[in-house]
Amino acid sequence: xxxxxxxxxxxxLLSVIAIxxxxxxxxxxxxxxxxxxxxxxxxxxxxxxxxxxxSQSARTVSPPVVKATLDDMRLHD
Numbered sequence: 001x002x003x004x005x006x007x008x009x010x011x012x013l014l015s016v017i018a019i020x021x022x023x024x025x026x027x028x029x030x031x032x033x034x035x036x037x038x039x040x041x042x043x044x045x046x047x048x049x050x051x052x053x054x055s056q057s058a059r060t061v062s063p064p065v066v067k068a069t070l071d072d073m074r075l076h077d
Contacts, residue, residue, distance in 0.1 A: 007015075
């Protein structure tokens with residue numbers, strides 16, 4: 001008696017799906033176990049010179065400039 005050990009299409013498909021699922025699980029767990037990066041949310045939207053306190057004149061902005069900036073932001077929304 002001789003049997004041919006061939007793999008069917010369904011078995012091949014299921015093995016590929018199982019391997020991909022295992023890779024996704026390993027990647028997902030590795031991402032959750034990695035240490036998170038520290039982010040400073042206070043200085044996220046401030047220019048580097050202003051954030052470090054090197055330029056005091058950059059903090060004072062005239063009211064027309066602020067109004068023009070706000071109007072421009074409203075136009076883009």
